[in-house]
Amino acid sequence: MVPPLDAVTVVHNAFRRDLTEIDQAVYKVARHGGDLSPLIDRLLYFSDILDRHEKGEERAVFPEVDRVAPLLAPLFVDDHREMSEGLGNVAGAPDELAATRALAILHAHVRIHLANEDTYIYPVLRDRIDLDEQATIVGQLWGRSFPPDEVLPQYMNWLFGLVNQEDQATITTVWKQLMTEKVFGVCTPLIQDAVTTDDWSELTRRVPGLAESI
Ligand SMILES: [Fe+2]
Numbered sequence: 699m700v701p702p703l704d705a706v707t708v709v710h711n712a713f714r715r716d717l718t719e720i721d722q723a724v725y726k727v728a729r730h731g732g733d734l735s736p737l738i739d740r741l742l743y744f745s746d747i748l749d750r751h752e753k754g755e756e757r758a759v760f761p762e763v764d765r766v767a768p769l770l771a772p773l774f775v776d777d778h779r780e781m782s783e784g785l786g787n788v789a790g791a792p793d794e795l796a797a798t799r800a801l802a803i804l805h806a807h808v809r810i811h812l813a814n815e816d817t818y819i820y821p822v823l824r825d826r827i828d829l830d831e832q833a834t835i836v837g838q839l840w841g842r843s844f845p846p847d848e849v850l851p852q853y854m855n856w857l858f859g860l861v862n863q864e865d866q867a868t869i870t871t872v873w874k875q876l877m878t879e880k881v882f883g884v885c886t887p888l889i890q891d892a893v894t895t896d897d898w899s900e901l902t903r904r905v906p907g908l909a910e911s912i
Contacts, residue, residue, distance in 0.1 A: 699875060700872055702872050703832050704868050706820060707865075711865055713748060716740075717744060724797055727794055738788075738797075742789060748785070750844075753842055754842035758842060759819070759823070766823065777811045777814075836872065851888050851891065851892075859892060863901070874907070
């Protein structure tokens, strides 16, 4: 069984890549001119996904962290609040220069936060709780953070477009392990639409039974 918590790392990787790309693109606009509004729209989408993810972590993951490693989680909840503020500062920036500055600060904060979670929070949980308990936590995290059906295609495009083939296989495998056949059957065509033809053939090679669930 692939450890269910590995799916969280995949989503963290998507956050890192998305924000890096947004940061670079906003800097380009500030330096050379151009339209900031599509990038602000992209940031608002990032913000929506991040907000759901953080709320899910606070409800489903951090109580378990409190149980196995007390005193660790509150630091991360404080980070979540500050990152939300940072996102608001970028979206509400009065001009390109202010947006670039706010985004550079936010980008650094998000990267450090995710690195700390990947280094301290998730390894502790992987080490101290078994795979069944991990599955319960990840199930609850999805219950809180998975987008509603009507916007699921956009989420699949976002996630699978931002991660490499290994991450694509990890999250698909964890979904296949934990979702009911019916729910996974809703996700698989959306995954196929979200990835390139090459990525799909690699994914079907890495995830046995995937091709049959289309
Ligand atoms: Fe977090």
